Amino acid sequence: MARTTVKERAPRQDNRRSALLDAAATHFADRGFHATSTRELAAAVGMLPGSIYYHFPSKNDLLVAVYDEGVRRIEAAVERAVDGVDDPWQRLEVACTAHLEALLDGGAYARVVVRVQPEDAGDAADDLIALRDRYEALFSGLIAALDLPDVSARRALRLLLLGALNWVQHWYRPGRDTPRTIVRRFMGLLARGETA
Amino acid sequence: MARTTVKERAPRQDNRRSALLDAAATHFADRGFHATSTRELAAAVGMLPGSIYYHFPSKNDLLVAVYDEGVRRIEAAVERAVDGVDDPWQRLEVACTAHLEALLDGGAYARVVVRVQPEDAGDAADDLIALRDRYEALFSGLIAALDLPDVSARRALRLLLLGALNWVQHWYRPGRDTPRTIVRRFMGLLARGETA
Amino acid sequence: MARTTVKERAPRQDNRRSALLDAAATHFADRGFHATSTRELAAAVGMLPGSIYYHFPSKNDLLVAVYDEGVRRIEAAVERAVDGVDDPWQRLEVACTAHLEALLDGGAYARVVVRVQPEDAGDAADDLIALRDRYEALFSGLIAALDLPDVSARRALRLLLLGALNWVQHWYRPGRDTPRTIVRRFMGLLARGETA
């Protein structure tokens, strides 16, 4: 009688916290960290501004939480994509596609990782840098498997690709391109084995 | 002689305005537009906050002025670089190097163009977009001269290169690399004539 | 002894309440009433902020409880000290010493009585004033037993002594002085019987 249904136990869960996280992701991705106020965030989830601080100790920490989730999602997408693929260039290509899909269609979390600069997080800048590095290490691994002449070429390829991929958000218009076709084109421009 | 202050007397013109512009460029490039307050800018040039408004009607307009100067400088550098070079791939390479030099060693104005997102300018976002497009057109011209199969390949190359180049600021450490070596490496990864 | 937690089991009664009271005493004494937040108090005893309100209806009431305990403790110390002493000046001196010991070495409760101003308690200011008066009456009794010329001299002596004693906390450095030596010196400065 007291509880309306047996499921009553769980629902009081932390879905306000995650609603808040979602709103933060969207706003940070779309307008930037500094251009987003805690009021906007609160309004977006129907809280009062002060109530945010029940869930997160500061706006900075909220950013770190979003960023962390963003990195986690891109990593997961990339790992899922390369799973079962054997050819090293093929693995790199599907990884790039997954990366780009995460950035363009994959929701706001991933976009935050590319849009927000670590230094915006103030004290927590180092946390963001560590997260970013963790992801780049995953990419380094994929590139290490290629038959490239030396470490310099590997580093150059990693930075060329990640730069180009992360910049896509600045000009991407859905419909005209898809993540897959963009990556196809980018990879097509590369000289595979016979690099200088 | 009588007065001890070393205040520069010579450049009679409005060097207050350009000092302000310089300070804005540095701050916007280093910390971002929203993270820079007009007070900081004023303090940096020894003005009172209100005095900024004698020179510029708003903080947004100040950004537009900086951005405009930034684009102007990159354009000038690129044009100077390609001048007298004939081979299309060679022209592209020196252009990329000039672009990267402007970004990395060329002072704050150019960095603002890459760091600040047009939407940060509010009303004036369109002005910034127009400026960015103007510059990209210059780049498109250089790429059009290459022997690439179709318009898609040309577009892909432009976006790949600009993305990779503009991303460099996120990882560049002076000493280890130079703009020239970075561009050499990037170009070396590309399949020249025989692109797919 | 199965469980590793050292949690005291014995004092069955509401030792959470008294832990809270202790924390409040310490914080109010050290930092003042307004400078102490209920969150700090809760954190100090490992509660959540809301849980305070199970034990006390408001922060003000918490202050009253601490203050009450503080007065009670000073009273008890003074009464214990004068017990068995006969000479009136001697009684006054040991009372002063007990008062000062309570203030300086006697824990936070007593210090709150001297540090916190009644008006800080808002509604409950009158409660604090009543408590303070109750204690001063005890002191008046001791002074009434002295061979002083008139009521004015008695009042002056009471206020001189209490003022000087209560001010000691502002300059006291343990080691250099002790409550006993301070009181000795103060009493030594007084003209005993032959007051003007």
Added chain:
Amino acid sequence: MARTTVKERAPRQDNRRSALLDAAATHFADRGFHATSTRELAAAVGMLPGSIYYHFPSKNDLLVAVYDEGVRRIEAAVERAVDGVDDPWQRLEVACTAHLEALLDGGAYARVVVRVQPEDAGDAADDLIALRDRYEALFSGLIAALDLPDVSARRALRLLLLGALNWVQHWYRPGRDTPRTIVRRFMGLLARGETA
């Protein structure tokens, strides 16, 4: 004919700043530092809360300014009072009276010095302590001139008197007593030359 009167030059002076300082003194003295909000202060002088920060960089600095003025005023009053008085005990008595007058009738600035605890000023606590010490040094000088047996007696007398005097505000009711009569009574309780 531009200026309405020759006096026009001065009046735009800093009288808003000093109105603000006055309001701060009154509020800090009457209700304490933490219990006074910047809003109240601003409202008291008809400013908006933010406008305070044109005049003072922080609430703490405002306190320091008030405190400084308070010490200055007590010092001035004491120095004025002892001027022309020769007998050392007489000098001490008029100094005490001046001190007490400053505290009780002399406006809020002096009261702040006694009411607010240095630690309330946060960062600026040391500034307040330095000011308080400066004033106590003045008092030490007056006491050094007395024919007291040793340095301990001098120190004890200084602390006894200052304590008693500063505590007066807690029980003083105008009308019943005056600073002069209170000091007379206090001094009358002291054993002059023949101290133990």
Added chain:
DNA sequence: CATGAATGAGTATTCATTCAT
């Protein structure tokens, strides 16, 4: 005997901007 989740009002402070002088 409490907690989890919030509220609503308030905190000090900062913002871009204005405008008479």
Added chain:
DNA sequence: GATGAATGAATACTCATTCAT
């Protein structure tokens, strides 16, 4: 070519407190 003095609105954040569970 500014300054001095503010404005008005917003900022991130903290407060004591509530209450269903």
